[in-house]
Amino acid sequence: MELSIDNYKNILPGNLVKRSEKCIVRECDEIEKYKYQAYVDENDVSFDVTILLNDKKELLHHNCDCKSKAAFCQHKIALFLYIAKKGAKKSAGNPKKSDKLDMLVNEVDIADLRKWIKELLIKNKDMELAFVHHFSNQTSKHTPQDVKKLTLDAVKAVIKNKRKIEVGEVKKIIDLWTEIHLPIVEKYYSNLTDVKSFENFNALVESYEEIQRKVSSSSNKMIKYLESLFAKVLTALNELQHEDDWNLALGYFADLIDGESYNLRIHYLSFLEKAIGCDGTLKGKDLIDKLVKRYIKCDPTKFYDGKIYTETLFNIVVNNDLFAVYHKVFKPITFNNDYNELLIDNLINCGHLQLAEKYCREQIKNNSREEYNLLYLQFMKKIAFLEKDENKLAEVLKYLFPNTFDFDDYLFIYSRIENEEEKKKWRSKVLSRARQLANYNTDAMRFSFKLMELDNKYGKMIDYINDNTSYNIIFEYAERMILADKKEFLKTIFNKTDHTYYMDEDREVTETISKLLGLLKKYYTESEIKKSIDNASKSSWSYRTNMLIAFMADTRIQK
Known part of the structure; x- marks a missing residue:
């Protein structure tokens, strides 16, 4: 049975309906026939929800930008209940009202209309800004300073000097930005290699970053707006016919990743990673080389997002099979085991065993707790094995064994201790540790039994x-x-x-x-x-x- 306005009470679970009724539905519009769009607030978070019905008022399609895995989330139910109980305001308007509006617009005195519009715009700064921009013909003369001012003015027109932006205010800002930025971004999309067009686009991004630092909002609409602009840049990039143009257009972004301040242009870095993809050995090789050279000239540790800078560039290099070329560029990051593991593993796979071992020893030296050394000791074990250096392997296994209790490793170490007294002491030491850990470490428990088996002490094993x-x-x-x-x-x-x-x-x-x-x-x-x-x-x-x-x-x- 299809969910509809008539039968929803019999289909929707009662507990889910109660939860949904706590949500607040705002600005519900019928944007097309039977297609409703609204903001649904759950506590301090707002979601975009769309519902489409057929002529029988049955549910055809639904969408919500929350991350719920439920087929029909509580935000959709909230809007569905709103439609069922109250109906939605139709954006197209009532035909009769529309006819009346047309008649008034056609009959009103132009001077009176202009006076009324001016008074309305003075009272509503956001509308005033949109009006001025729409009826001005300055698009081709925009400078980065103009773009920045327009972008910031749009925010100020909506929230004045407030530090927190409400969800409804975010929508007004995005609507203003969409209109104000349209000619700027379209000009840039049509000519990605034009440096002046890029500078205007960059000014737009800088303005967004400045706003993010000054104000706060629970809505994610602003970042989604910015992501949509970058997505369109990617589309335009894919349409470029010449490799030189592609490199030139992306080079503008690469030149602005790091600057004199402590903040990195993480948006640009992420964008470049997406643009280059995994095709760097072909079209993006020169651009990657440019990124690496720029990275070498700076000190990533001085930046607030320096770790992200290193990790992202490392991923770009590795994903494009260029690690062998730039293996000396990347250094370990203290207490970042995930990144360090990938770095050292790639060094070993490329045959740079000495450098890999050097990094392992450095991390072990910096670690404050023994268990953090396990990853690096495992790498050193692999390096010693590849070098076929049994003495080094035995040395590493001595440190590694108390964490692994690998019986084959025990036999290997024991056979290489020449002094009998030292053998007894070491055996007693590792057995004592295994017995201490046996209550919650299965490997330690199994080792104790194996050692008793080796010594043929089955009576002792019972203990x-x-x-x-x-x-x-x-x-x-x-x-x-x-x-x-x-x-x-x-x-x-x-x-x-x-x-x-x-x-x-x-x-x-x-x-x-x-x-x-x-x-x-x-x-x-x-x-x-x-x-x-x-x-x-x-x-x-x-x-x-x-x-x-x-x-x-x-x-x-x-x-």
């Missing part, structure tokens, strides 16, 4: 079983532990208290416990098992269940 030991590990060594100390093993596994009652939630654990029970029946009599369970129940202090005992009880109940 390592605790509340956190997985049944997979227990079953893996169960038979050899039983043969080492049959009585102690049975006592230990029944006195074990587990952290979950819901063994049926993990099928693999249930299957392992079933196999372990089968192994017990092989080595123990039924009376031995029962006696051990009874003793465990008498001495139990914990409210937690032993999963093995619970499994046996469930099995008997099912039988």
Whole structure:
């Protein structure tokens, strides 16, 4: 059943309708027949919503610029309810009213009309600005100073000296900008290589940035307006026939990314990244070279957005397969592991192992906590392996091992310690650390069991079983532990208290416990098992269940 004005009460969920009724619908217009557009406010945030109905008042199409994944968000419902209950003001106007308006305009005295318009414009500065601009013929003579003044004046005409722009005021500003900027941007779009046209476009962007620094608004309409202008520049760029023109047009943006102030032109940097795309080895190679050379001449750390500058340029270079050419340009950024990981990984892949190792050591030196070193130690392990330097590899693994508990790494390190006393000390040290971490580190727990297996100490291994030991590990060594100390093993596994009652939630654990029970029946009599369970129940202090005992009880109940 299609959602319509007549049946929405039976289709829309009641709780969602209640939430939607808290939204405020403003400036609802019927821009075409049965096509409604409005602002819908949810708390301090405003959204553009459009709804289209058919002749039967059924929903045909709907759109909202919120990021909800719901097929029909609460903002759309709010507008739908508004239309259903109150109707919308038609932008086309009532035909009868239109006829009356036409008649009045045609009959009014021109002098009186001019006087009335002038008084109206004096009272409404935004309308005055739009009127002056519309009826002036100064388009071709605009300078950057003119563009800046027009852009800023439009804001001042709407909000005067306020510091916060309301959502409705943002719409008025955008409407004014659209009209004022139209001849300026169209002239630029038609000739992207003309430096004077670019300077006017740049003045427009600078004015936007100045406004963003001075005032605040919960609406995202201003940034969307700016993004729409850049999108049209991209479209015009794609229509350029000559590569030289393309480079010249984008070069204007590249020259203005950084200046004397501490602020970067992030809008230009992002725009250039989109314009270049992943085709830099062809058309954009010269432009990328220009960007890199400009970057080298400045100190990115002095800029407020210096990290973004480095990361964006790095992405442009890597995405266009030019990292091998500019690998010395980029340096690590302290405490920025995501970027550093990509940088060092690319250095290793290009064969610059010494530089990659240098950067790893620098970051390890700067880190205040040991766990932050893991990423860089892994890289150093890879570098030592590629260099086939076993001594360096052993040195790195000594630092890396306490975080990974990789048993093969343990064997590699242990075999290369020549002094027997040093071997014992190191073995004791890593085993002690593994035992400390075993309660919440599965790798550390597994290492402890593997080390006991290596030493053939299965009786000692029983002591390592605790509340956190997985049944997979227990079953893996169960038979050899039983043969080492049959009585102690049975006592230990029944006195074990587990952290979950819901063994049926993990099928693999249930299957392992079933196999372990089968192994017990092989080595123990039924009376031995029962006696051990009874003793465990008498001495139990914990409210937690032993999963093995619970499994046996469930099995008997099912039988």
